[in-house]
Amino acid sequence: MMRSAILAETLKLLRSPVGTIGTLALVLGVLALVGGLILGIASGSPRLVAQAKFSGIDVTAGWQGLLSTAAQITAAGALLGFGVVLAWMFAREFAEGTVAGLFALPVTRGRIAFAKFAVHGLWVLLVGSALTGALLGLGLLLGYGPPGAEARAGLARQFALTLLSGALTAPVAWVASLTRSLLAGTAAAILLVIIGQIGALAGTGAWLPPAAPALWALSEGTEAGAAQLALAVLTAGAFAGFTCAHWARLQLDS
Amino acid sequence: MTAPLLSLEGVSRGFRGDSGVEELVLEVAAGEIVALIGLNGAGKTTLMRLALGMLRPREGTIRLFGVPLPHLPRRMWAQVGTLIETPPAYPELTVRQNLRLACLLRGTEPRCAEAALGTWRLDAVAARRFRRLSQGNRQRTGLALALQHDPRLIVLDEPGNALDPASVLLLREQLMRRAEAGAGVLVSSHHLDEVARIADRILLMNAGRLIGELDPAGQDLERAFFARIRADDTHRADDTHRTPDGDSAGGTRGGPA
Numbered sequence: 001m002m003r004s005a006i007l008a009e010t011l012k013l014l015r016s017p018v019g020t021i022g023t024l025a026l027v028l029g030v031l032a033l034v035g036g037l038i039l040g041i042a043s044g045s046p047r048l049v050a051q052a053k054f055s056g057i058d059v060t061a062g063w064q065g066l067l068s069t070a071a072q073i074t075a076a077g078a079l080l081g082f083g084v085v086l087a088w089m090f091a092r093e094f095a096e097g098t099v100a101g102l103f104a105l106p107v108t109r110g111r112i113a114f115a116k117f118a119v120h121g122l123w124v125l126l127v128g129s130a131l132t133g134a135l136l137g138l139g140l141l142l143g144y145g146p147p148g149a150e151a152r153a154g155l156a157r158q159f160a161l162t163l164l165s166g167a168l169t170a171p172v173a174w175v176a177s178l179t180r181s182l183l184a185g186t187a188a189a190i191l192l193v194i195i196g197q198i199g200a201l202a203g204t205g206a207w208l209p210p211a212a213p214a215l216w217a218l219s220e221g222t223e224a225g226a227a228q229l230a231l232a233v234l235t236a237g238a239f240a241g242f243t244c245a246h247w248a249r250l251q252l253d254s
Numbered sequence: 255m256t257a258p259l260l261s262l263e264g265v266s267r268g269f270r271g272d273s274g275v276e277e278l279v280l281e282v283a284a285g286e287i288v289a290l291i292g293l294n295g296a297g298k299t300t301l302m303r304l305a306l307g308m309l310r311p312r313e314g315t316i317r318l319f320g321v322p323l324p325h326l327p328r329r330m331w332a333q334v335g336t337l338i339e340t341p342p343a344y345p346e347l348t349v350r351q352n353l354r355l356a357c358l359l360r361g362t363e364p365r366c367a368e369a370a371l372g373t374w375r376l377d378a379v380a381a382r383r384f385r386r387l388s389q390g391n392r393q394r395t396g397l398a399l400a401l402q403h404d405p406r407l408i409v410l411d412e413p414g415n416a417l418d419p420a421s422v423l424l425l426r427e428q429l430m431r432r433a434e435a436g437a438g439v440l441v442s443s444h445h446l447d448e449v450a451r452i453a454d455r456i457l458l459m460n461a462g463r464l465i466g467e468l469d470p471a472g473q474d475l476e477r478a479f480f481a482r483i484r485a486d487d488t489h490r491a492d493d494t495h496r497t498p499d500g501d502s503a504g505g506t507r508g509g510p511a
Contacts, residue, residue: 001328004358011355016346101342101399103308104334105359252308253269 001107005115013089013119022085023123027130030077034070035138041065063144063151068218070135070158075200075214078165079193082124086169087176087185089116090243094180100252110248117173117240124166132159157217164213168192168232170239177246209235257320258283259407259438260305265314267304275300275462278314282407282438287429289449290442291468291479292459298442299338301459302411305440306336318407332360335405337413341396345385349376349395352384353402362403370402375424389416397425401432408432408439414448426452446475460486 013019040048042061052069090113093099102109132155139147147155169189176185192210199205205215206224209232216224258281268274275297282288290298303309305316307323316323319330343352353367371380374394379387384395393416400410408429414422429452433439443449449456449470456468458479465486468478 001359001361004361008355008358011351012344012347015344015351096345097340098342098344100308100336100338100340101356104306104331104336106328106330106332106361107359108328251310252303 002111002115005107005112006118009089009112009115009119010122013123018085018088019123022081023127023130026078026081026127027134029081030070030073030131031134031138033073033077034066034135037069037073038066038142061144063139063147063154066135066139066142066144067151067154067158071161071214071217074131074158074161074165075196075217076193078162079169079196079210080189082120082127082166083169083172083189083192084186085123086116086120087172087182087189089120090173091176091180091182091185095182099250103252108248109250110244113173113177113244113247114240117170117243121166124163128159128162128166131162154220157220161213161217164229164232167236168210168213170236170243174239174243174246177243207231256284257317259319260409260440261315261317262301262305263315263317265301265304265311265316267300267309267311273462274312275304278304278464280440280457280464282440284406284436284438285433286454287433287439287441287452289453289456289470290440290459291444291446291449291456292442293483296459297462298459299411300462302336302338302409302440302442306334306338306409308338329361332362332403333406334409335400335403335407336409337396337400338409338411341384341392341399343384343392343395343399346383348381348383349387349391349398350380352395353398356399356402360403366402366404370398373402373428374398375421390418390421393417394421397428401428404432404437406437408437408441410439410441412442412444414443414445422448446479450475458482461490 037048037052041052093102102112135158136147136155139151144151169192171192172185172188175188176182179185195208196205196210196214199208199211200215205211206228212224212228212232216229260280260282262278262280265278266274266276278301280288280301290301292298300309304311305318307316307326318326318334321327321330343349344355347355350367350371353370354364357364357367371377374397376391376394376398379391384392387395393413397410397413400413401408413425417425426448429439429441433454441449441453453470456470456475457464458466458468460483466482468475468482472478
């Protein structure tokens with residue numbers, strides 16, 4: 001029945017405008033922001049260059065500048081975008097009254113919650129691939145030439161950063177399920193972004209799961225390493241577990 | 255003797271700031287239509303949620319197909335059909351997709367969805383998204399979702415809501431035909447006439463308790479309904495105001511006019 005639950009969740013995400021808009025916002029939105037910033041910096045705008053330097057973006061032209069800008073934007077944008085969609089996947093069942101239909105089924109609600117995470121994970125994988133491919137295309141379009149070894153490693157980090165950002169939104173599902181509210185889930189996604197940004201600015205972010213992947217991608221592994229990334233992944237796994245357990249014990253008492 | 259399809263034995267469940275339901279005892283046998291009636295807030299939906307595992311009881315035992323609820327094998331849930339309050343359909347999916355999704359989750363053949371579209375006269379709106387349906391079509395979609403897999407136990411909470419007279423007739427026929435085929439039906443309704451036409455037994459709920467049965471063939475069901483409610487209210491008020499030495503302080507909150 002696990003396969004059925006995954007197929008059902010896939011159909012729900014594919015047919016929903018939320019999935020389509022989320023994909024477009026994450027791929028085209030990040031691409032537009034990166035392209036705009038790169039072109040602005042290349043035009044020599046002192047204000048933009050100063051802002052970019054303040055944000056830790058490499059302002060040199062070429063693959064390094066492009067990927068540094070993309071990582072900075074993805075770090076915040078992906079947490080928010082993936083988080084909002086995940087919040088919707090869980091909270092919608094309560095908001096639309098469809099949760100009652102998930103009782104009295106041969107498939108358990110714990111498995112349904114797991115299926116939601118699995119489908120969200122597959123979608124994150126697709127968005128990560130599309131975004132990395134789009135950045136590669138943008139670099140070629142800007143005339144940076146075929147990516148060398150360093151740029152290829154940067155693209156791989158960008159891909160990993162997108163996947164890790166998607167995984168790190170697991171607490172959003174937990175909050176959305178506990179509160180049965182899309183707004184509360186969205187607020188949790190915003191909170192994750194804030195924690196990540198504060199952690200990065202304070203310089204202690206490596207041990208803060210929402211900040212670790214971004215610091216790792218931006219510093220090319222010098223400010224956050226395997227231990228910090230493992231903590232981030234474990235935290236995401238723990239919250240996914242809490243959410244599935246909550247769904248397994250779910251009662252319709254409100 | 256075969257076990258009832260559904261039984262509640264001394265089931266109680268309270269809520270914060272609300273007394274909930276108390277000491278419910280109920281059985282639904284194969285081939286039987288049992289109707290639940292009561293005023294708003296009497297506890298009918300809570301009873302149904304308890305019966306379907308949507309709520310856990312504080313006390314008592316609930317059995318489905320003779321098996322206590324926590325031990326019911328998951329596959330047995332495919333033999334239960336429910337519609338509790340709103341139809342559990344996804345607004346972005348068409349009627350057909352919603353029905354097929356339910357088949358998928360129950361592990362039944364997708365062709366049962368096609369048969370249900372015909373049975374519930376949903377063919378014309380099969381390709382329409384659920385969010386674009388009228389209230390009546392939504393309710394019929396909910397009924398098709400609940401019944402498309404020919405469940406042995408059917409639990410419906412006010413299934414006649416928003417239905418036109420033709421759909422009410424269709425619902426009546428469907429429930430009676432399925433009961434004749436051996437299904438057990440528990441249905442709640444505010445339509446006493448409709449209930450009297452289909453039910454083998456009519457159970458009366460008031461203030462979270464099952465307070466008795468009404469005869470479906472009896473004269474003036476409405477009068478009997480209000481008389482029982484008023485008598486129960488009076489009885490409870492007397493109990494509430496009775497002094498510790500047994501004297502009644504008197505007074506009732508009164509029943510419906």
